[in-house]
Amino acid sequence: MTTAEMSTNCTFELLLRWDLSIDDLETKHFVLVHGGGFGAWCWYKTIAHLEEGGFRVDAIDLTGSGIHSFDTNSIMSLFEYVKPLASFLEKLGDGEKVILVGHDFGGACVSYAMELFPAKIAKAVFIAAAMLTTGQSTLDMFSQQADSNDLMRSAQIFLYANGNDQPPTAIDLDKALLKDLLFNQSPSKDVALASVSMRPIPFAPVLEKLSLSDKNYGSVRRFYIETPEDHAIPLSLQESMVNANPPERVFRLKGSDHSPFFSKPQALHKLLVEISKIRLA
Structure with missing residues (x-):
């Protein structure tokens, strides 16, 4: 057997083992849920990496996000937003x-x-995400660090579609501060994509307190991925959520800003694949 034939056989065997490991998983289907203001578009690198590895991937546009044609200001509940x-x-x-x-x-939204x-979700992965406890809202979580995050406070632009004498209907982000807040480690091309693609965040769902039970929510395996260079949800706040509601395992993406699908796409991909392979102890 020639060296070339040996190399070809080794490569084939490695691919075979990879295929077998993928097919042996509880599921090889990822469903990606974007953050506030983002859309399915933000996952384009993650989708490509996962699909190239043999996984099935769907990215969802939540109501009034991405290309979903709905007025963000008209979203009155988390149920409507997550529909x-x-x-x-x-x-x-x-x-x-x-x-x-x-x-x-x-x-x-994933927690909701x-x-x-619960029977349709093998695992839940939270990436620099609001991982709330029952009775807590996303606003409650953010308020824990509101006084210390001047950048977030400066970037927020409240929208009042029902008049200035009524509660805010949505939150927009100052385009001039997007890079520093969300993409401080991300490529300029991705920052440019985000600056023309992001939409306002509906305010009512941010106010809504979650009702989570041990029987349903608590039965799903949870994993958290921390982003240490995050200026939007600082590491201290991420750690606070992890400590208040401990997941099965916590991972840290070294050098990642708030948007690892842009700043650390390959490292994020490796973590997602690793999580997909974690079996019950």
């Missing part, structure tokens, strides 16, 4: 499970889905 994700999970076949991945405010569809 595209709930509809997707509802349509899964009997016995079909997915790995739900949530970023930022998408963490609260875990409570509704």
Whole structure:
């Protein structure tokens, strides 16, 4: 056997082992849930990496996000905001499970889905995300560090579609501060993409307190990925959420800003694959 033939056989055997390991997983189907202001578009690198590795991937546009044609100011509840994700999970076949991945405010949406569809979710992965306890809102979580995060406070622009004498209907982010807040380690091309693609964040869902039970939400395996160079949800706040509601395992993406799908796409991909392979002890 020639060296070239040996090399070809070794490569084939490695690919075979990789294929077998993928097929042997509880699920190889990822569902990606974007954060506040983002859309399915932000996952383009993650989608490509996972699909190249043999995984099935769906990225969801939540109501009024990405290309979903709905006025953000008109979203009055978390139920309404999460509806595209709930509809997707509802349509899964009997016995079909997915790995739900949530970023930022998408963490609260993933938690909401875990409570509704625990049997359809094999694992939940929170990436720099709102991982709340029952009775807590995303606003409650953010208020823990509101006084210390001047950048976040400066970047927020409240929108009042119902008049200035009424509560805010949405939150926009100052485009001039986007890079420092969300993308301080990300490539300029991705910052440019985000600056023309991001939409306002509906305010009512941010105020809504989650109702999470041990029977439903608590039955789903949870994993958290920390982003240490994060200026939007600082590491101290991420650690506070982890300590208050401990997941099965915590990972840290060294050098990542708030948006690891841009700043550390390959490292994020490796972590997601690793999490997909973690079996019950």
